[in-house]
Amino acid sequence: MIESPFDTAQTNTVIMYLEPFLNTYYKTYQNVITLSDMPMGPISEMVKAISPPKLSPFQSFSPFSAPFVGRNMGSGCVYALLRYPVSKIGYSNKNTNIHMSAEDIPSVFSYLRKHHYVIETDMTKMLLLSDIPIGGVSETRMSGNRRMICAFTYSPPIIVA
Numbered sequence: 001m002i003e004s005p006f007d008t009a010q011t012n013t014v015i016m017y018l019e020p021f022l023n024t025y026y027k028t029y030q031n032v033i034t035l036s037d038m039p040m041g042p043i044s045e046m047v048k049a050i051s052p053p054k055l056s057p058f059q060s061f062s063p064f065s066a067p068f069v070g071r072n073m074g075s076g077c078v079y080a081l082l083r084y085p086v087s088k089i090g091y092s093n094k095n096t097n098i099h100m101s102a103e104d105i106p107s108v109f110s111y112l113r114k115h116h117y118v119i120e121t122d123m124t125k126m127l128l129l130s131d132i133p134i135g136g137v138s139e140t141r142m143s144g145n146r147r148m149i150c151a152f153t154y155s156p157p158i159i160v161a
Contacts, residue, residue: 012153016035020145037079049077050078
């Protein structure tokens with residue numbers, strides 16, 4: 001199988017979204033912060049790849065969907081930003097305080113800045129102003145209308161000995 005140079009396990013530029021998610025335990029919809037890819041750096045400890053359920057029984061994948069290879073292997077995985085490190089909690093929809101939401105955006109921005117991430121304001125502005133929809137309803141996952149929050153990159157300090 002030919003591997004695309006664009007399909008990597010981690011990427012340095014990540015798009016952050018606010019995305020509807022069906023919590024099947026509470027039978028309610030939540031808007032959670034999701035990421036386009038598994039990010040580099042310390043925030044990756046709070047990201048979990050999940051396969052969310054359909055928002056509606058009428059949803060199906062488009063015949064024009066991208067193949068399920070590369071970053072989002074097989075099932076329309078969503079990289080959800082969790083409130084706590086994944087290694088310290090058991091992931092469960094029963095925990096109402098597990099996902100980051102719109103109210104957490106200022107805290108997420110503070111975390112990013114404190115941990116050597118750069119919020120790419122120029123790139124975010126360019127993407128928001130372009131005619132290319134960044135977000136919206138995906139053809140490769142069972143989410144709803146996701147909205148772009150920002151783009152960010154990991155920029156660790158260079159330590160010179």
